[in-house]
Amino acid sequence: MKKWRCTVCGYIHEGDTPPDVCPVCGVGPEFFELVEEDKISPPPRAGEAETKKAVPVTNGQQDPKSMQSALFKISYGLFIVTSVKGEKINGQCANTVFQITSDPMRVALGINKSNLTYEFIQESGLVGITVLGENGHDLVRRFGYSTGRDKDKFAGLEYSQGTTGVPIVSGGIAYLEGKILRDKSIDVGTHYLFVADVVKGAVVEDKDPMTYAYFRKTK
Ligand SMILES: Cc1cc2nc3c(=O)[nH]c(=O)nc-3n(C[C@H](O)[C@H](O)[C@H](O)COP(=O)(O)O)c2cc1C
Numbered sequence: 001m002k003k004w005r006c007t008v009c010g011y012i013h014e015g016d017t018p019p020d021v022c023p024v025c026g027v028g029p030e031f032f033e034l035v036e037e038d039k040i041s042p043p044p045r046a047g048e049a050e051t052k053k054a055v056p057v058t059n060g061q062q063d064p065k066s067m068q069s070a071l072f073k074i075s076y077g078l079f080i081v082t083s084v085k086g087e088k089i090n091g092q093c094a095n096t097v098f099q100i101t102s103d104p105m106r107v108a109l110g111i112n113k114s115n116l117t118y119e120f121i122q123e124s125g126l127v128g129i130t131v132l133g134e135n136g137h138d139l140v141r142r143f144g145y146s147t148g149r150d151k152d153k154f155a156g157l158e159y160s161q162g163t164t165g166v167p168i169v170s171g172g173i174a175y176l177e178g179k180i181l182r183d184k185s186i187d188v189g190t191h192y193l194f195v196a197d198v199v200k201g202a203v204v205e206d207k208d209p210m211t212y213a214y215f216r217k218t219k
Contacts, residue, residue, distance in 0.1 A: 008031050081109060107196055108195050134214060
């Protein structure tokens, strides 16, 4: 059986061809590379392969891997994004959460439309966001590599109910609750860019946030 590595997140897919969509980070088959079985290793550390594969800037078309490496240089945090649908709760890991305006306080989130969390956010118009600290690896693993369609990701986990009704996962350094602004949120293809007003938030522990780069180096 052939093995294919996602050059974006390191996910390994088994099959004759790469998958249509990476189930972890959502990129297409063009970002998968064939790997030999005995050479499967973690994705490159920031600054290594990127430097080797770098191409000079030209006016012509660039190869997708170089562009992907450049995109990797954008810095992100890591978050657990939660929502509700009736009595049900769900959550996922996300790196694409960022403040977009300060007055009013608004955040934007990029959520894959095939995720269960996407369905819940669309239904309720509510999001909970736990900002992870540098010890958040277990929460990334719990929420980022499986879907709530297959299991209850909250089973045995400490969390609280926010004032809007969304679950707030414990163990982060800060949390926010947001109300989705439907007229400002847009379909961007595989993902939906939600824009939300921040209606509640607090720092829980005054520690450094986990960055995506730090997670990739230490996972
Ligand atoms: C480090 C990391 C970052 C991720 N970032 C995002 C993201 O920004 N947006 C997204 O839609 N999925 C992201 N994912 C993938 C989702 O967390 C994953 O597909 C999850 O299983 C979806 O769960 P659900 O179907 O229960 O909603 C990320 C996963 C990991 C491990």
